[in-house]
Amino acid sequence: MTTSGSGTATDTHCPYCALQCGMRLRPGAGAEPVEVLERPAFPVNQGALCGKGRTAAAVLRPGVRLTEPLVREDRDDRDAPLRPASWDEAFDRVAAGLTAAQRRYGNDAVGVFGGGGLTNEKAYLLGKFARVALRTPHIDYNGRFCMSSAAAAHRRAFGIDRGLPFPLEDVAGTDCVILVGANPAETMPPALRYFRELRENGGRLIVVDPRRTRTAEQADLHLQPLPGTDLALALGLLHLLIADGRADEDFIARRTTGFAQARAAAMAHWPQRVERLTGVPVAQLAAAAAMFGEAPRGMVLTARGPEQQSKGTDTVSAWINLCLAAGKAGRPGSGYGCLTGQGNGQGGREHGQKADQLPGYRSITDPAARRHVAAVWGVDPDGLPGPGRSAYELLDSLGTDGGVRALLLMGSNPAVSAPRAAHVTERIRALDFLAVGDIVLSETARLADVVLPVTQWAEETGTTTNLEGRVILRGKAVDAPEHVRSDLAVLHGLAARLGVPEGFPEDPEEVFEELRRASAGGRADYAGISYGRIRAEDGVFWPCPAPDHPGTPRLFLDRFATPDGRARFAAVTHRPAAEEPDDDYPLYLTTGRVVGQYQSGAQTRRVDELNRSAPGPFVEVHPVLARRLGVAEGELLAVTSRRGRAVAPARVTDTIRPDTVFMPFHWGGDGRANSLTNPALDPVSRMPEFKVCAVRVGPAAGE
Ligand code: SF4
Structure with a gap:
């Protein structure tokens, strides 16, 4: 808490996107309980906020947010009205709903669905709740719909996944950026200044997007491919880079493996073929390859465009291949990065909220990882469930024989955000039981048997990890309404009713201290990060394995995080989208x-x-x-x-x-x-x- 000229103010971060802009809150004088102020000292946005950040306090209003638990009066009718209830009744109903499904169908009949907006502490405790209190493998989250393809490709190439392996400020100082399927002018406007500065410094910006977006309008070159052909486009650029003698043979030999196979795949994608596949003229392909290849330093940044495809992982790998072949990775001012979307899209996937991972970004099938996490949790590693269903597969199984029959959903709205959403909504309606924890009555919450009103952003303390891997602290600026509880308190209360009274603290700092131990030695190592350090340093970059470690703003400068320290090319080839236009759907x-x-x-x-x-x-x-x-x-x-x-x-x-x-x-x-x-x-x-x-x-x- 700091004091501004006009009253007590709290330093915090925006509740929305992965930029996690710094802002300051002070008690509000108008309709909102807090007023949003600029915080120029936070380096990422330096005081700038988009309209969403500036108006974030409006969602704190009692008339907008949920203020008390709700339960469905008629348990057999999902369209029956919800009525206010006490927390005791709500907790009893949730515990009974989850337990009934497990008694009837087994532990795996219960699922948990989380969100990329949950703080690190909430994501961590939700994963533990699923595996320890419910003993179900079926937990996943809406971040699977966000950047999971970039995460998989990042790990495949570099052995570790951090959205950006360098601070965003490095964008302004490089020589050429290829921005693929990313539109920061709409998604995170304060980040645009780094791209503007890039061009003011003489750097070049290439944008790849089927639309001429407001971001593309600022580019030196805009490539406008057919949707779903980004992979072919990257292969064509790699082909031209190699054919024109611009591959960095020395870097490839010293710091990578697998180039021969990747080169063979790229050489089969000659420019005229790529023009036919993508619709991008050969001349533009050649201009882009030359621009990137000639730049002393360069970056490729992807977002949802190439990632949200049925070949998203291979598509991102193709762009990473281009970076590696050009020698533009693992050195200052160069590299591949992903512009993550959700507020805690990065941290939300590091602490065990994914179906296949344990805290510290550990694989749930790795025996050593299971032993480590089980020791922190005080449970038998053999009793920990294995991998569960991924997000869409979990949603698709709802209410089916052998599927999930009772669901606890926190901070997500799949009735709008899931693919094939009408079908997913039908599946949600088919559940035996649905409990939703949220701050507002979303389309999904309206279908719930029990709605649990939880604290948000300005009403709680907790950490998030922004798109740069910078672990930051949101500060509590205002008390929540009387009958609203934190997600951590909800998990604490539910675990107690499920017969697990220990191990689910309500205090976020206590949860973070446990998270540090669970992450220690993992890919995303938070062991040296504490609330005290984050406050003092206004954010700490992971990995940070010890309290005296400075944190790691820039990854891979000496070696990549693979067993042999070398980055790995992936031999990927073009394939069409799962569904191409035809006579019926042209x-x-x-x-x-x-x-x-x-x-x-x-x-x-x-x-x-x-x-x-x-x-x-x-x-x-x-x-x-x-x-x-x-x-x-x-x-x-x-x-x-x-x-x-x-x-x-x-x-x-x-x-x-x-x-x-x-x-x-x-x-x-x-x-x-x-x-x-x-x-x-x-x-x-x-x-x-x-x-x-x-x-x-x-x-x-x-x-
Ligand atoms: Fe919030 Fe993102 Fe807008 Fe910044 S850019 S104010 S983090 S929504």
């Missing part, structure tokens, strides 16, 4: 974000100022396509895929390809983009193919 659909909303919109759709800037869904169509369809700006369009239908007004723009339409995914109801998206999964990361599927489009009135 267009590509791609989905994404707008600056005024966040994720499923559960929070931001409740903020008036944001709704004025981003009031609802829309369908971007190229003027040529609009003429062919006979539709005008604002006319309602029906977009139909093999999985469902969505209706939204047309936005006619030449920033999109004529063969592709775009919808933002922040809304439920008739305009729910994820009613259309394809749950085809990447075989490695289990990421669904949100970014490309086949649709047909026509005036809604004509149907």
Whole structure:
């Protein structure tokens, strides 16, 4: 807590995206309990905030947020109204619902679904709760839908996964950046300054995106490929880099393995073939390869565009291959990185919330990892469950024979954010029992048997880890409403009712101290990080294995985190999207974000100022396509895929390809983009193919 000129203020971070902008809160004088102030001292955003951050306090209002537990009066009718209840009744109902499913169908009939917005402490304790209190393998989280392909490719190449292996400020000082399927102008506007500074310093920016986004408009070169062909594009650039003699043979020999196989795969993707596959002219491919190859230092940064594909892991590997072949990794000012999406997308995947991982980013199938974590938890390692179902597979199993029959869901809204969302909603409705912990009554919470109102952001203390691997501390600035409890207190109370009274502390710092021990020696090592250090240093980069270790802002400078210290090329080849356009569904659909909303919109759709800037869904169509369809700006369009239908007004723009339409995914109801998206999964990361599927489009009135 610090004191500002006009009252007591608390240093904290924005509740939304992975940039985790620093901000300061002081008691509010108006409708909101706190007022958001700039905090220029935090280095990442230096005081800048986007509209979401500036208005974040609106979600603290009692009329917006949940203020008391709710239970469904009629247990057999998911559409029956919810009524207020005491915490005792709510806890009893949740414990009874989970226990009944396990008695009837076995431990594996209960599942847990978490979120990438949960603090490190919550993510850690949720994983422990699933495996120790519920003894189920089935825990996963919505981060699987976010950056899991980048994580898998990162680990495959470098042996460790941290979104950015360098601070964001390094972007401004490099010579060339290829930004693939990333649109920070909409997703994290304060980060744009680093790209602007890059160009002011003489560096070049190449943007790869099927849409000419506001980010692409600032690029030196914009490559506009067909959705789902980013892998072929990367192979074509690698082909040209090698053919033009720009591969860094010395770096490849000293610091990598597997180049010969990757080279062979790339050489089969000659430029004319890549032009046919991607739609990007050979001349533009050659210009991009030369720009990147000639730059002394360079970076490739990906986001959801190449990652949310049924070949997302291989696609990211192809871009990493390009970095490695150009000698642009493992040295200052160069490297591959992923711009993570959710607020704690990085930390949320490090502490055991994933179906296949234990805290410290350890594999759940590794016997040594199981022994280490079991010792910290005080349980028998042989009693720890093995890997469970990945996020979509878990949701797809709900209410089925052999599937999950009772679900505890914290901080996620899959009724809007999951692929094939209408089907997922049906599966949720088929559950024997659903408990949801959230701050607002989301579309998913409305279907619950019990809704648990939990604390948010300004009402609690806890750590998150931003896209740079910087572990930071959110400070409590205001008390929560009387009948709201922290997620940690919820897990504490539920564990006690399930017969596990020890091991689930309510105090976040106590949980963090245990997390440090559980992570020690793991890939994401937090052992040397403490609340005291974070406060003193305004963030500490992992890995930080000891209290006297300075933390690691830049990874891989001496060696990569593989057993032999070398980065690994992956021999990947192009393959088409799981669903390509045909006579029945002749267009590509791609989905994404707008600056005024966040994720499923559960929070931001409740903020008036944001709704004025981003009031609802829309369908971007190229003027040529609009003429062919006979539709005008604002006319309602029906977009139909093999999985469902969505209706939204047309936005006619030449920033999109004529063969592709775009919808933002922040809304439920008739305009729910994820009613259309394809749950085809990447075989490695289990990421669904949100970014490309086949649709047909026509005036809604004509149907
Ligand atoms: Fe919050 Fe992200 Fe906006 Fe920063 S860029 S204010 S972290 S939503």
